[in-house]
Amino acid sequence: MWRDRAKCRDGDNTLFFDPDREAEAKAFCVGCPVMADCLSAARANNEPGVWGGTTEEERKRRRQASRGWTKGRPMTAHEERCLKALNGAEQREEARRLFVSGVTQSSMARALGITQSGISKWLRKQEKADG
Numbered sequence: 001m002w003r004d005r006a007k008c009r010d011g012d013n014t015l016f017f018d019p020d021r022e023a024e025a026k027a028f029c030v031g032c033p034v035m036a037d038c039l040s041a042a043r044a045n046n047e048p049g050v051w052g053g054t055t056e057e058e059r060k061r062r063r064q065a066s067r068g069w070t071k072g073r074p075m076t077a078h079e080e081r082c083l084k085a086l087n088g089a090e091q092r093e094e095a096r097r098l099f100v101s102g103v104t105q106s107s108m109a110r111a112l113g114i115t116q117s118g119i120s121k122w123l124r125k126q127e128k129a130d131g
């Protein structure tokens with residue numbers, strides 16, 4: 001089960017449910033080998049707190065954006081540097097996490113110098129891989 005491989009499995013999980021420590025919790029998730037599974041579980045079960053490197057608010061905004069209720073946001077300079085530093089599956093996984101946290105596909109495409117449909121393909125592929 002994916003939870004057995006979670007980076008946070010032996011730690012103090014109160015970190016992920018403390019609204020004053022969201023940035024710390026998100027930073028902890030970076031590099032977790034099951035980030036995509038964790039994010040999928042949070043989305044499927046409408047979980048509170050930080051899961052898969054995203055906050056509850058970010059997941060809510062993404063749900064609304066996908067229903068056309070809100071627009072996304074551009075990437076921050078830090079997010080752009082992180083995304084560019086990754087390769088292959090890790091980069092696709094990070095793109096999905098950014099998308100769920102509200103970043104627009106066009107913003108990611110610009111940063112990586114690829115087309116928006118290329119980013120859409122990544123996201124669909126990642127979505128399928130996560131079930």
Ligand code: SF4
Nearest residue numbers: 006008029032038052
């Ligand atoms: S992504 Fe974060 S919350 Fe989810 S299992 Fe990994 S460390 Fe824990």
